[in-house]
């Protein structure tokens with residue numbers, strides 16, 4: 001992480017702050033979800049998604065402002081030259097958010113039903129999908145600020161690196177292991193709700209975050225010892241890495 005210990009600590013705190021925003025949103029959504037009835041999905045989902053859209057847009061703003069503060073302090077810690085004006089993007093429109101959350105909720109309930117889940121279990125599955133989509137949309141606020149600010153920052157390398165938690169999925173761990181591989185102007189941040197990855201601007205001389213360094217070592221180990229039985233899977237390299245990650249947990 002970063003070049004400086006202070007920068008590394010700011011990145012750690014920032015990821016924790018974003019996770020707290022996500023946790024607050026999930027708590028609010030869970031309270032609203034109580035009014036959704038699987039037996040009358042069509043009649044009850046609309047109120048949930050409309051309220052969810054309001055919450056998601058507020059948390060998007062909060063996530064963006066948290067990231068703005070982080071980037072400003074991080075630049076100072078890293079000794080970046082010059083000032084940087086950070087622009088905050090508007091959250092996605094309420095109708096768009098409501099539509100995405102609705103789609104996720106309905107498909108979660110439907111898939112649960114198709115797999116033979118009870119009504120309660122299907123509803124739970126709907127909530128998991130809906131809240132996952134919602135929290136991803138909200139934390140995009142912060143991720144967008146970091147990637148946009150990095151693209152606009154002449155003092156940075158124009159790249160960011162993914163900061164993943166210790167229990168990220170294999171896909172996110174793989175991306176984190178690549179370090180400063182992402183061009184801020186072009187790379188899209190593909191995020192998973194459960195992994196809560198964040199981004200760090202990369203300055204000349206930045207190092208890998210601790211988790212990323214660990215993932216990089218595991219990745220090399222997995223590629224050295226690719227097991228013969230992962231050959232022929234869609235992505236043998238990722239499959240070998242996933243197996244190794246699971247064995248280490």
Ligand SMILES: [Zn+2]
Pocket residue numbers: 168169170171172173191192195
């Ligand atoms: Zn992930």
